[in-house]
Amino acid sequence: MLDFLFAPLRKLGHMTINAIWRLGYISRFLVALLAASGQSVRRFSLVIREVYFAGVLSLIIIVVSGLFVGMVLGLQGYNTLARFGSSDALGAMVALALLRELGPVLAALLFASRSGSAMTAEIGLMKATEQLDAMNMMAVNPLARVIAPRFWAGVISMPVLAALFNVMGIFGGYLVGVVMIGIDEGTYWSQTRNAVDLHYDIVNGLVKSLFFGIAVTLIAVFEGHEATPTAAGVSAATTRTVVTSALVILALDFILTAFMF
Amino acid sequence: MSIDPFIELRNVSFAYGERLILKNINLTIPRGKLVAVMGGSGSGKTTLLRLISGQFRAKHGEVIVDGKNVGAMNQRELFEHRRRMGLLFQFGALFTDLTVFENIAFPIREHTRLPEAMIRDLVTLKLNAVGLRGTQDLMPAELSGGMARRIALARAIALDPALMLYDEPFTGLDPISLGVIAHLIKKLNDALGTTAIMVTHDVHTSLDIVDHVYFVSNGEIVAEGTPDEVRASPSPWVHQFVYGEADGPVHFAFPAKTRLEEDLGLGQGGHHA
Amino acid sequence: MLKRSTIDLWVGIFVAIGIASIAFLSLKVANLTPQSADKTYEIYADFDNIGGLKVKAPVKSSGVLVGRVSAIALDTKRFVAHVTLTMDGQFEFSRDTSAEILTSGLLGEQYIGLTQGGDPENLKKGDTITLTSSALVLEQLIGKFMTSFAEKGASGGHTDASAAN
Numbered sequence: 001m002l003d004f005l006f007a008p009l010r011k012l013g014h015m016t017i018n019a020i021w022r023l024g025y026i027s028r029f030l031v032a033l034l035a036a037s038g039q040s041v042r043r044f045s046l047v048i049r050e051v052y053f054a055g056v057l058s059l060i061i062i063v064v065s066g067l068f069v070g071m072v073l074g075l076q077g078y079n080t081l082a083r084f085g086s087s088d089a090l091g092a093m094v095a096l097a098l099l100r101e102l103g104p105v106l107a108a109l110l111f112a113s114r115s116g117s118a119m120t121a122e123i124g125l126m127k128a129t130e131q132l133d134a135m136n137m138m139a140v141n142p143l144a145r146v147i148a149p150r151f152w153a154g155v156i157s158m159p160v161l162a163a164l165f166n167v168m169g170i171f172g173g174y175l176v177g178v179v180m181i182g183i184d185e186g187t188y189w190s191q192t193r194n195a196v197d198l199h200y201d202i203v204n205g206l207v208k209s210l211f212f213g214i215a216v217t218l219i220a221v222f223e224g225h226e227a228t229p230t231a232a233g234v235s236a237a238t239t240r241t242v243v244t245s246a247l248v249i250l251a252l253d254f255i256l257t258a259f260m261f
Numbered sequence: 262m263s264i265d266p267f268i269e270l271r272n273v274s275f276a277y278g279e280r281l282i283l284k285n286i287n288l289t290i291p292r293g294k295l296v297a298v299m300g301g302s303g304s305g306k307t308t309l310l311r312l313i314s315g316q317f318r319a320k321h322g323e324v325i326v327d328g329k330n331v332g333a334m335n336q337r338e339l340f341e342h343r344r345r346m347g348l349l350f351q352f353g354a355l356f357t358d359l360t361v362f363e364n365i366a367f368p369i370r371e372h373t374r375l376p377e378a379m380i381r382d383l384v385t386l387k388l389n390a391v392g393l394r395g396t397q398d399l400m401p402a403e404l405s406g407g408m409a410r411r412i413a414l415a416r417a418i419a420l421d422p423a424l425m426l427y428d429e430p431f432t433g434l435d436p437i438s439l440g441v442i443a444h445l446i447k448k449l450n451d452a453l454g455t456t457a458i459m460v461t462h463d464v465h466t467s468l469d470i471v472d473h474v475y476f477v478s479n480g481e482i483v484a485e486g487t488p489d490e491v492r493a494s495p496s497p498w499v500h501q502f503v504y505g506e507a508d509g510p511v512h513f514a515f516p517a518k519t520r521l522e523e524d525l526g527l528g529q530g531g532h533h534a
Numbered sequence: 535m536l537k538r539s540t541i542d543l544w545v546g547i548f549v550a551i552g553i554a555s556i557a558f559l560s561l562k563v564a565n566l567t568p569q570s571a572d573k574t575y576e577i578y579a580d581f582d583n584i585g586g587l588k589v590k591a592p593v594k595s596s597g598v599l600v601g602r603v604s605a606i607a608l609d610t611k612r613f614v615a616h617v618t619l620t621m622d623g624q625f626e627f628s629r630d631t632s633a634e635i636l637t638s639g640l641l642g643e644q645y646i647g648l649t650q651g652g653d654p655e656n657l658k659k660g661d662t663i664t665l666t667s668s669a670l671v672l673e674q675l676i677g678k679f680m681t682s683f684a685e686k687g688a689s690g691g692h693t694d695a696s697a698a699n
């Protein structure tokens with residue numbers, strides 16, 4: 001009788017339990033993955049190959065996006081700061097915004113949609129075409145041979161991409177601020193250097209991106225490994241990778257920021 | 262018939278949750294023989310292969326391969342067991358990101374420390390054995406279905422296994438490729454002295470090459486014998502299967518719980534509430 | 535498909551880009567002030583009111599950066615702000631140096647300005663600067679101004695009344 005009331009409640013409860021179940025499962029997956037990582041160290045060429053696919057092939061999108069984000073920050077920041085007569089602080093604003101937040105977060109979001117989804121699709125497809133089974137039957141652990149190298153490649157690539165994103169963004173801000181608008185170059189850099197602290201801003205930003213790298217790659221390989229082995233299943237898993245990664249990046253960013261700054 | 266059993270299944274049962282797949286299977290395969298397990302789709306024959314390869318564990322009974330109980334193996338022993346076993350997957354399951362050469366070299370690289378030159382020689386020999394020398398640098402996507410199956414076969418025999426498992430090796434092949442694969446399976450078995458089990462529902466090709474046939478239906482072994490015995494079998498079930506008749510002991514229609522008239526809403530019409 | 539050596543080369547370039555980026559950020563963007571413990575020393579200064587002074591605020595002398603505020607605490611016995619300054623080891627100041635809290639520009643950030651005194655002895659690690667002047671708090675300034683204005687008005691009224699008397 002009150003089904004219309006209880007049905008959504010029941011669904012919510014079901015979703016919560018499912019989420020907790022997945023969290024426990026992904027934790028167990030991470031432990032198994034770390035336990036199987038020995039081979040990734042011994043045969044580092046496997047990891048290098050995956051760094052090529054996850055990192056090197058993401059360079060273009062990171063460079064272009066970073067440049068544009070920095071340029072937009074420069075324009076918007078200038079308009080706002082000029083109202084308070086402190087357009088000199090543009091360099092500091094662009095650099096801090098990028099180093100602390102935008103660099104790690106945007107680079108991670110781009111990485112999740114470019115490389116994370118590709119990893120999920122690739123592993124899911126290998127599962128659907130029985131390639132993972134075939135490995136198992138050849139007495140090769142797919143966790144060690146396929147999953148772990150991709151995981152470590154993602155963890156290595158992410159901070160590099162975030163650092164590059166920051167550099168490109170700061171360069172973009174410089175292009176707009178100094179070259180286009182005409183803020184004095186010396187003032188621009190000195191304001192920046194005065195505001196940016198090596199430990200607080202740069203190291204913390206890189207630590208953030210390292211966390212994001214671990215989270216995104218773990219989600220990507222987990223979703224691929226657990227995908228329903230059909231075309232529809234792989235596509236659903238790919239979508240889940242991008243959506244879950246985005247949510248986790250933003251939530252994790254909040255938590256890390258609360259701890260760091 | 263057997264003096265030296267290589268594989269023995271004793272009273273084996275297996276179930277997915279509540280659904281019973283295999284019931285009380287007893288089966289013996291002598292060393293060096295090529296045996297076919299036949300049955301319709303969903304009869305549990307692929308499950309039988311997975312029990313032997315150790316992907317599944319029997320609920321009851323024992324699966325003995327070369328004197329060792331597969332069901333009681335831990336992960337390390339299981340990998341040891343699989344290292345001496347080759348499995349040809351239904352659709353080959355080639356690694357799509359590796360070349361043909363690297364696919365065949367894969368088990369050799371993973372399990373041995375042979376020098377590169379020796380790996381190249383071994384791969385070339387295996388490719389020659391399946392008649393595809395010269396395809397080393399192709400990617401699996403560039404191969405036809407029959408060629409891919411032959412490369413997968415070369416990969417499965419890369420480490421000269423003592424036991425070969427074939428999961429539906431003939432599915433989806435044109436008649437010529439089918440004949441080639443059948444010929445290769447027979448030839449490899451004779452040349453290497455491998456014990457082999459083939460799960461298939463391609464009756465005529467299999468009967469030409471195997472030493473012994475088991476028929477599985479609804480999780481039970483319903484008939485067995487040499488190809489000649491099977492062809493002449495008086496059993497109506499075997500007759501229906503071997504000659505591919507649409508109706509017989511295995512009914513054409515699914516045993517639906519309602520009558521057709523009811524489903525169409527005719528007759529005593531029930532579902533209009 | 536790329537040859538393995540080509541992949542190695544690209545990954546090498548990739549890692550080099552990463553290292554170069556971090557180096558650029560550290561050297562060009564960040565202020566690589568000496569942070570190591572052996573090159574800095576800590577001194578203290580007590581203020582009645584620090585206004586909006588924050589941890590990490592610069593410590594300047596004649597406008598030159600000589601250190602940073604590393605901690606701010608409240609001395610609960612005397613109820614003054616106890617500020618820790620981490621000074622760059624290459625700068626030394628006399629013991630009667632005075633510290634004041636200044637503001638860069640009208641609305642800018644607050645910093646501590648040090649003015650060298652005449653004492654031949656220098657401040658050592660752990661010393662406290664005694665000559666301090668607090669931050670200018672805008673509200674208090676306005677408040678003072680208003681009070682003095684009101685006082686002026688009140689005394690004015692009084693003279694009027696006495697005249698009428």
